[in-house]
Structure formats: structure tokens, C-alpha cells
Amino acid sequence: MSRRSRRRRSTSGGAGWLGKAAVTLIVAGLLVAGVMYSMVRSYLHSEDFRRLLSAKASQAANMTGEFTPFRWEGLAVDTSRFEATGNDVIRNLRVEGLHTEVGLGGLRRGVWEILGSRAQRLEISLDATKPSVIPVPPPPHAINLQPVDKKAGWLPEQVEVQGVDIGDLLVRALLPQGEASASGLRVRAESDRSNHSWRAEASNGSIRLPFPLLPEIRLGRASIRYQDNQIYLTSATATGWKDGRLQTSGEWNAQTGEYTLQGDVSGVKCGDILNQDWAKRFKGDVSSDFTLENLTGISTAKGHLSIHNGSVTALPILDSLAAYADTRRFRLIALSEASTDWSWKKGEILFSNLVLASEGLVRLEGRLIIRGKELDGTFRLGLAPGTLASIPGAETDVFAPGKKGLLWAPLRITGTLDDPHEDLTDRLVSAAGARMFEVIPETGEKVIKFTRSILGDNPSKTIEKGTKLIEKGTKIVDDLGGVNNLLDGLLGRPKPPTPEPTPKPGPTPQPEPQTNKK
Numbered sequence: 001m002s003r004r005s006r007r008r009r010s011t012s013g014g015a016g017w018l019g020k021a022a023v024t025l026i027v028a029g030l031l032v033a034g035v036m037y038s039m040v041r042s043y044l045h046s047e048d049f050r051r052l053l054s055a056k057a058s059q060a061a062n063m064t065g066e067f068t069p070f071r072w073e074g075l076a077v078d079t080s081r082f083e084a085t086g087n088d089v090i091r092n093l094r095v096e097g098l099h100t101e102v103g104l105g106g107l108r109r110g111v112w113e114i115l116g117s118r119a120q121r122l123e124i125s126l127d128a129t130k131p132s133v134i135p136v137p138p139p140p141h142a143i144n145l146q147p148v149d150k151k152a153g154w155l156p157e158q159v160e161v162q163g164v165d166i167g168d169l170l171v172r173a174l175l176p177q178g179e180a181s182a183s184g185l186r187v188r189a190e191s192d193r194s195n196h197s198w199r200a201e202a203s204n205g206s207i208r209l210p211f212p213l214l215p216e217i218r219l220g221r222a223s224i225r226y227q228d229n230q231i232y233l234t235s236a237t238a239t240g241w242k243d244g245r246l247q248t249s250g251e252w253n254a255q256t257g258e259y260t261l262q263g264d265v266s267g268v269k270c271g272d273i274l275n276q277d278w279a280k281r282f283k284g285d286v287s288s289d290f291t292l293e294n295l296t297g298i299s300t301a302k303g304h305l306s307i308h309n310g311s312v313t314a315l316p317i318l319d320s321l322a323a324y325a326d327t328r329r330f331r332l333i334a335l336s337e338a339s340t341d342w343s344w345k346k347g348e349i350l351f352s353n354l355v356l357a358s359e360g361l362v363r364l365e366g367r368l369i370i371r372g373k374e375l376d377g378t379f380r381l382g383l384a385p386g387t388l389a390s391i392p393g394a395e396t397d398v399f400a401p402g403k404k405g406l407l408w409a410p411l412r413i414t415g416t417l418d419d420p421h422e423d424l425t426d427r428l429v430s431a432a433g434a435r436m437f438e439v440i441p442e443t444g445e446k447v448i449k450f451t452r453s454i455l456g457d458n459p460s461k462t463i464e465k466g467t468k469l470i471e472k473g474t475k476i477v478d479d480l481g482g483v484n485n486l487l488d489g490l491l492g493r494p495k496p497p498t499p500e501p502t503p504k505p506g507p508t509p510q511p512e513p514q515t516n517k518k
Contacts, residue, residue, distance in 0.1 A: 054082075065082055114159060219236070243268075347371060380402075388428075
């Protein structure tokens, strides 16, 4: 055999050996991969993996819970529900109709990847009325309802949830101020592994808060972030009342229950936030910014409110002014300015820096406190000069010149929302009563009659005030010695002599009784 033939055979034999080795390695790799996949699949389908997921889910929520039995199809799994209970802020948690898939890409990192998770319904019950404790991972015996069999050492013990879609989120929260709830929300949440936080987008659904000023809120869209037991509401848009629009942001500490919200609301009608009686009196579009918080343990709210395109009618004080001024200009007032700072805490609403004004006619400034239904208001009322010229003494004894070229008088509002009282009318009546004899006597009578015809709905009070006016006038005349003496003094007639007082007859003396003497 030639040297060239021997070299060709040697080369051919080496190539065949390398090819067989490569094939053998490939086959061996496939066999190992198949065995490993079989082992992984066998473990995933075991009760050990279900208990591992139950333990990790319970640990994440600081609760004790368990998944119902899994139904597998390859690496996809379904379970009917997960239920858990706890003693921290989250008291109960229930997930229904859960579907997920297990990814094997995290095996090299030592984690089970939970992919494509979705739940038909998630119910959460919260209790923020008691101080919370710092979440501590529960001990193994509190998590695992049954002992976990020993598995291969290379299989991961950590679980990494990539994200979850929730078709219907229901939250019930017991707050110190009452019960709050959210229902019908659709949520998409994703894990941010870089800073161990979660980001979520919520849409639709409705929210109810335990604050009397707020109606049911219809959620548009909200962006939320969770990190270190702190929930941050990055932004949220919603609607409320009939055409109201709400924008807000804030944060909530799940451990302490402290929260703060800030934002603004617009497009609300006066009739949406006032009771039926007052809604007939105020018209206009309300807008306000707000801050709602409980950083001191007590819920408070504050903001600045404005009314646009507003008008006011049928206010008792305005009706009185219309009656006594002999004008109907006060019956319906178009507001050129209407604004106030407001604050709220349990049982009390304060309106400060309140301004209601109609250019060139009337301006009201002051503050009002509403406690339950009780009213306590201190104001200054400004009127255009000449408005009350027909009322004797009004523009000199009751009102005084002041800023903005108006005549000003103090005004107190008391009573209740259902039956408010003001003190200006009595002062106008007193001023007219004190000066009614400086003009023709018919003036006082005209005021009384006109007031009764305008008010109409409460003639008894008008008559009562008229009676008091006449009584005050009568007292003035009596102090001057009566009507005749007053006329004599005005006409210069001499006074008639004062008659001597006639002595009153004394008692008739009775005869002494006679007695028999011995």
C-alpha cells in the first residue's frame, strides 16, 4: 500500500471518530435535557410545587393561604382559586379563575418564572382601623400546610412573577372614617425587578369613599406603583356627580394607614353638592382644588372653590332687602364673583374668605361654619348707595361708607340649614322705628305692607316685626308725654294745668262692739 493511501485512510478514520463523538454528545445532551425536562415537569406537576407557590404567595402578602389543586397542560396551569387570611392590614384575599404558565428561562438564575398570569376576579378585604405591624415573612410551618418532599438540589426555590391581568378587582377597606370600596376595576400589573416594585394600570369600575362630600367615583384610568408597603397613585382621572371631572394623585402607607390625595374637580353643578332646598337658590358651575389627608390621624380636607356663571335667588336676607328697599333687584342676582377657601373635618365644614358679589349692587364677605346642620356665620354686607334710601335710618344708622364705594353693615347668620336666621332685618326695623316720626307716619305702614306682599310665604313674622316697630314708636311717644303733649309742644300751645290728684276714700269706720258689764 502506498504512503498516500495510508495517509488517506488515517485521515478518514479520524474524521469518522470525531463525527461519532459529536453525534454521541448531541444524543447524550438530548437525553440529559429530556431527563431534566422530565424531572422538572414531574416536579411542576407534583404537590410540592403547588405548596411552594402557596408558600411564596402567602409570604408576599404576609398571609396564610393555599392554591386549590392545579390542572396542567404542558407548562400551562389553571386553578380555581387561591384563598388567604391574615392579621395585618390585608385580612382576606381571594383569587378566582387563575391561569398561568411556568417559564424555564430562569432556571439558570435559580428562579421559577411565572408568565402570562391572569385572574378572572380578585377580592381583597383591608382593615386600616388598627395599627399595623411591619410585615415579617412567616415561618415555614406557618406557610406550608403539609411537609414538602425533598427534591433535586438544583431545582429553584424562588418564584418570580412577571405580571398579571385581573378582569374584576373588588376591594373593601375599613378606614377610621368608615367603609370604602372599589369594584369592577380592570387591572394590569407588572413587576419591576430592578427596584423590587410593581407598576399597575387600572381602568373602569367605581369607587366609594366614606366622605359625605364625595359621590360614587367612576374611574377612567389610574397609574399606580407599589414599593416597600407604600402605594403611590401617580395619576388618576375619573368622573363623578353628573358631569364632574376629577384628576388626582397621592400615596398611601399600607403599614400606618396614612394617606394624602391632591387634585382638582370641575364641571360640577351647585345642585349636585347642595341639598334640595339650597339647590333651588344657587345655580352655577363649581370647580375646586383639594387636598385630602390624615397625616395626624384625623382625616381633613381643604381647598379653594369657585362658582362660574352663578346666580342666587330666594335667600332670606335678599328677600328682606328687596322688601324693605321697595325693589325686586335682590330677588335674582347674577354673580360676578363667587369664591371661598374651604376646609373639612369630621362633622364640620368651614368656608373662609367667602365672597359673593354682583357688580354695582351687592357684595358679601366673611366666613361660615356648618356643624352638622347648624350655621354660624360672620359677614360684612356691602350695598350700592341709594339702595336702601326708602328705609328711614338704614343708610345712616345701620350701614356706613366703606371700600369699593359701597355702604357696609355687619351681618350674622345663625340657625340651621333648614331654618337659617339673620340679624340685619331686625336692625333695619329698629332704625325705621326710631326715625318713623321724623317723616310722615305712613312710611312705616308702607314698609310693613310692602314686606308682607313680597315675602308672602311668612306673613306672621312680618306682622310680628311690624308690631314691634309700632311698639317702639309708641314707646318714644310715651317717653315724650303722650300724643297730645307731643302735638302741643310742636304747635306751641300752652299745656293745660295738671289737675290735683283726688284722694282715695279710706275705709268706713266700723262701730266698736258692745259688751255686757256686770
